[in-house]
Amino acid sequence: MNDIRTSVDEIADGIYRISTPVPPSVVPGGFTFNQYLIRDESPLLFHTGPRMLFDAVRGAIARVLPVETLRYVSFSHVEADECGTLNRFLALAPRAQPLCGQVAAMVSIADLADRAPHALADGETLSLGRHVVRWHDAPHVPHGWECGFLSETTTRTLFAGDLFTHFGERHPALTESDILEPSEEGRRAMDYYAHAPDTRARLGRLADTAPSTLALMHGPAWRGDGAAMLRALAARLG
Ligand SMILES: [Fe+2]
Ligand SMILES: [Fe+2]
Secondary structure, three states, X not given: OOOOOOEEEEEEOOEEEEEEEEOOOOOOOOEEEEEEEEOOOOOEEEOOXXXXXXXXXXXXXXXXXXXXXXXXXEOOOOOHHHHOOHHHHHHHOOOOEEEEEHHHHHHHHHHHOOOXXXXXXXXXXXXXXXXXXXXXXXXXXOOOOOOEEEEEOOOOEEEEEOOOOOOOOOOOOEEOOOOHHHHHHXXXXXXXXXXXXOHHHHHHHHHOOOOOEEEEXXXXXXXXXXXXXXXXXXXXXX
């Protein structure tokens, strides 16, 4: 893809949003693919981006830290934009391991990945140095049996994956404006939720972690009362 413009912004202490806009010719309406990089003794990348953006994402990471020092490559579920270049990052970073939930490890990553995954149980934590991440199982929310989310406990950042997906290619790096209505507008045209029976309860459990930053995969990062925002989303999903 020509004319790739990838931005890098620190959206919480030591947590960087890497964002690449793509035009309507690639995704109808235009879109953004975001990755999040935690700079620490054990650097962690959340989402790899799709293969078409590998060079852009690698270059953006290198603006923050040497790519070969990555220790964990993590993601919410198995899709191109979540982990499509996992093996390419594992090849570049000799100490890097996939970091995912137990279902993803069992069903896909133990086979797909070139290095054995570090699988986290629901609620399990992992120290990266001064940051600590926790895994939250969320099967089928919004989609994929293996789906789950990672949060960072010291900054109360929830890496929210596809939740609150925004269409359009222009978004601020970090906003305090409403993210529910713009994402619901997009979902009316393209409903990507599995609508599993326990979706509301799963979102309620994420709300209980009281995040102050929601790091969206598509759209801006958001700062505010994350518990209220997640409960508002749950109410809309019914
Ligand atoms: Fe997805
Ligand atoms: Fe996504």
